[in-house]
Amino acid sequence: MSIPRDYDSDPDRFRLGARVTADHLTGPSLYAHLADRLRHVPRVLDIGCADGALRAELPQVVGVDAAFTMLRHHPAPRLMADATALPFADGSFGAAAAVNMLYHLSDPPAALREARRVLAPGGIFVAVTPARSDSPELAGVWRPGRSPFDAEEAPELVSAVFDRVEVERWDAPLITLPDQEAVRNYLIARFVPIMEAENASLRVSTPVTLTKRGVMVWGFVQL
Numbered sequence: 001m002s003i004p005r006d007y008d009s010d011p012d013r014f015r016l017g018a019r020v021t022a023d024h025l026t027g028p029s030l031y032a033h034l035a036d037r038l039r040h041v042p043r044v045l046d047i048g049c050a051d052g053a054l055r056a057e058l059p060q061v062v063g064v065d066a067a068f069t070m071l072r073h074h075p076a077p078r079l080m081a082d083a084t085a086l087p088f089a090d091g092s093f094g095a096a097a098a099v100n101m102l103y104h105l106s107d108p109p110a111a112l113r114e115a116r117r118v119l120a121p122g123g124i125f126v127a128v129t130p131a132r133s134d135s136p137e138l139a140g141v142w143r144p145g146r147s148p149f150d151a152e153e154a155p156e157l158v159s160a161v162f163d164r165v166e167v168e169r170w171d172a173p174l175i176t177l178p179d180q181e182a183v184r185n186y187l188i189a190r191f192v193p194i195m196e197a198e199n200a201s202l203r204v205s206t207p208v209t210l211t212k213r214g215v216m217v218w219g220f221v222q223l
């Protein structure tokens, strides 16, 4: 089942998650890495851009999101649209990113095909998504749910739509939560109800270093 979307009804859940990651990340920034690889592309579409984490690293980003509450904090140019019906002509962009968003869709291949449509020949697509085995240190209190676009299947789904695929995986201790409050917030950001997250956080000994597992799948359109 796809992961629920609460970006208009409860934007603070997403913001809490972004803050917990920013405050406790001990490894390199995902967005800085994406920006390094896309810096040479004049026009980059960020599908599911939210409030602009990628745009903060890459000024040539055009943001698209289905949630107005997120999009209003994204600098222009930005457009409200669904990932499966992008309001752009064929071949409009040199690159398109879908970072931690395809797991929200019931039909990720429809969004992959749409991303490919708006890419010019030689265009680059990148999708980022976590693995079902992410954060195993919290297995006693929480496990990620299954989604239609987990790291386990993402490379195969992207390679069904693009001409060539490159996969970067990570499986490393990248976040250290220093105390119970940070564990609580990490769990709330992952849809654990507040009281449950409070109780669960008391059963985790801190500091706890989390092994982050996920994948970045690059898809290329032939010239």
Ligand SMILES: C[S@@+](CC[C@H](N)C(=O)[O-])C[C@H]1O[C@@H](n2cnc3c(N)ncnc32)[C@H](O)[C@@H]1O
Binding pocket: 005, 007, 014, 047, 048, 049, 050, 051, 052, 053, 054, 064, 065, 066, 067, 070, 081, 082, 083, 084, 098, 099, 100, 101, 104, 105
């Ligand atoms: C977890 S957030 C990730 C945001 C951003 N890519 C980042 O990494 O910070 C997922 C975003 O995807 C957006 N989203 C979810 N489903 C969408 C869809 N079908 N079309 C467009 N945006 C969508 C949500 O509104 C939300 O802003």
